[in-house]
Amino acid sequence: MGFCVVMIDNRGAANRGVNLEAGHLKYRLGQVELLDQEYGLRYCAQKYDCIDLDRVAILGWSYGGYLALMALAQMPNLIKIAIAGAPVVSWRLYNTGYTERYLGLPSENEEQYLASNVLNYVSSFPTEENRLMIIHGLNDENVHFAHTKTLINKCVQERKPYILKVYPSERHGFRNIDSMEHFEVTLLLHLLKYL
Template sequence: MVYKPHNLQPGRKHPTVLFVYGGPQVQLVNNTFKGIKYLRLNTLASLGYAVVVIDGRGSCQRGLKFEGALKNKMGQVEIEDQVEGLQYVSERFNFVDLSRVAIHGWSYGGFLSLMGIIQRPNVFKVAIAGAPVTVWMAYDTGYTERYMDTPDNNQQGYEEGSVALHVDKLPSEPNRLLILHGFLDENVHFFHTNFLVSQIIRAGKPYQLQASLPQ
């Protein structure tokens, strides 16, 4: 799904935002009217950005094999699908500028935003991670163990999929990582960002944080 920049001009390339969720049991791209659900994506388009949304392996409505690709390895396969899809979109829409791509999402999408800039910093110049899950052992066990089994049975999967354990791979350049999180988030607790930031500081990596309380 592509939101064209509102100021689109022939031959001009536009900075691009890849909006991502990528988690199991969720489908973002379908043939239905979105209403105001993704109003912020249209807002980005009004500001001159191309916005791309891709459902890769792990998303639903494509069969068990497609969705089951995440079994025991969340965070290990999704980014490659997002990058491949982004490249495909850029071949069809020449206004997509692959040299200026930001990755952005919330919750699981925030987790993948961090994974994106860790795994493919050459593709994603900026990551904007909203309420990211950063340590799977600290998230809802009913959700996590459904897809990742228990930590005892899948230690490697938990370690490889926990972004807070891989902060050494974050870019060393400033202004490439923005973390957003609400203090009273009842789903992804603020602990995740708190622990992530503590690890980032220890690793000496630059970051920006915007934390908020509900009004």
């Protein structure tokens, strides 16, 4: 279909040991990972002839959805389309066991919580239509739908366009083949039309 797919394991990626997974991200969620993604993408574009840096989409689920949102806000000239599936939006709304491993207690690290909160970057989202797609299952037991609800409210407040695809019967990871196929077709059609 003419797409070049690049997957970059940035600092913080799983199964690389404690120093790479937690050490680089401690107090810097949504910062070092984006630098690595941009560097890796630009490296691949320079090395391989199949990457058009004027037509870049980023797709992520869960933490990857969080990174897709942060990338769209912080690199809107590089990222043309962000597809954020079940994205963490505010670490205050997420699992404290996971969050506090990287950010510590909110009462002790207010600056880090603010710097890693997507809601503080929504004003930087592009104003053009079709550049942000949000996907979420209503029965998500991990990243609760409250994240997406909060994000949408902020997009409305900031007058930022978005596309929302809700899967009423799905959880954090899709389990129904019909939902998976619907999502894949929706994704491909969107990219073919707007990328």
